[in-house]
Amino acid sequence: MTTINKENNTNYQYIKVDIASKVAVVTIDRPPVNPLNSAVFIELTAIFSELEQDKNVHAIILTGNGQKAFVAGADIHEMSSLNAAEMLEMNRVSGEAYNKIANLSKPVIAAINGVALGGGLELALACDLRIASERAKFAFPEVGLGIIPGGGGTQRLQKMVGQGIAKELLFFGEMFDAQRAIDLQIVNKVVPVEEVLSAAKEWALKLAEKPVIALRMLKLAVNEGANVDLTTGLALEMASFSTAFATDDRIEGMAAFVEKRKPTFTGK
Template sequence: MNYEFLLCDIENRVAVVTINRPPVNPLNTQVFNELSSLFDELEANDEVRVIVLTGNGRKAFVAGADINEMATLDLVGVNKMNKTSRMVFTKIENITKPVIAAVNGLALGGGFELALACDLRISSDQAKFSFPEVGLGIIPGGGGTQRLQKIVGQGVAKELLYFGDMFDAGRALDLHIVNKVVSAEELLEAAKEWAHKLAQKPPVALQMLKTAVNVGSNTDLESGLMIESTCFGNAFATDDRKEGLQAFVEKRKPVYSGR
């Protein structure tokens, strides 16, 4: 795993991926391509069960797209970059393993979209969030208009998108954009703590939970219930289900194999 703008450390079934373009870790085409490649590797690695995604330093998680690159592109080039960003965020959203965003600083524009593509978000109390695109004469193009409203509702999403104002971690917590806020010093350890807890759970059951929630959220209730039923059956058919039930009967801690 040798990448120019990404760092990856794997320990105890948890991969910590760090976007490494300090001080503000902007997203450009190369970062998108590296994220795509690395997440493919992590998906295929059976030794990895949970992924933590963060930015280098304390100033920014990701302070948006690389405006210097965007300013040089024509419509064809921007559309190509935009397509790449959507593909990468969707890949992160739908990878079979839980992804926790450790938001260590500014999460602006594409950085905010990247965080929203993750399953869970833990924020530093110093982090700030914004979709500032409208002030640049553009709009979010990596899924922000869609993923945000599913979390906060359409009215609040329009407020945040239309005005583009920056808001702090406290409001992000109130709006359920982040799951937890901790100090900057505690952030990475808090994310790892959640990741290690998830890494001990049955991987197929977690995958089926993620599929049921993600796919079900994009359909009607009846179709969602059918998706849930299929995912339930897939989880029930595993060796891990047998281990979980047997461990419960024997009053011991289960050891899950991922099968």
């Protein structure tokens, strides 16, 4: 197991990273409920930038420390002390982190081990897949603070659940449980609290064995296709298909299929 830390010239105060078997586990460690402040956002952008360049990492899990909270929202103590200009800068920093995760070339799984509120739920929505504890709770409570989500919540949520449900969750800001989250397809899977990380690792290990360029093209086609018309999306899919088809992994995958053996992908 490899841990990214001060020893390799990276100083993370609120982030822990463990790497094993091509899977990186990124843990937000700001007890007791892992709130997001500017420093955490900066560290998230930095570590995901590092992991994107690390050829030994094929899949990433994002989680929170402990069983109480994935991330219990943004740090309101910090936000309440900011003026409008300072808040705009914090939004820029947070937006960079959310977008880095959402657009990363590698799959990212959120292991939601506890409450995911406001900015914490936005963080989960920026990931590709979400596995939640059966005890997890979710909410966008911003309206009760006189504000609205500022990290993509109004946009990513409606693309998942539709405008009607999105407006209900955003307008009322009420807590909902893991069962409703899976009913609304906000999360992919719900497991007992003690199995959240192991379930996420099981998925991540499977993804880590997939051909990396094909996965990258899949994520690109789905993400970008969600924001364009069908004709443009189909053209994007064809371009992504062509990129994947030109790889050594495609040759290996098809040869393995014909020869009835397990493929050995090299990422080329």
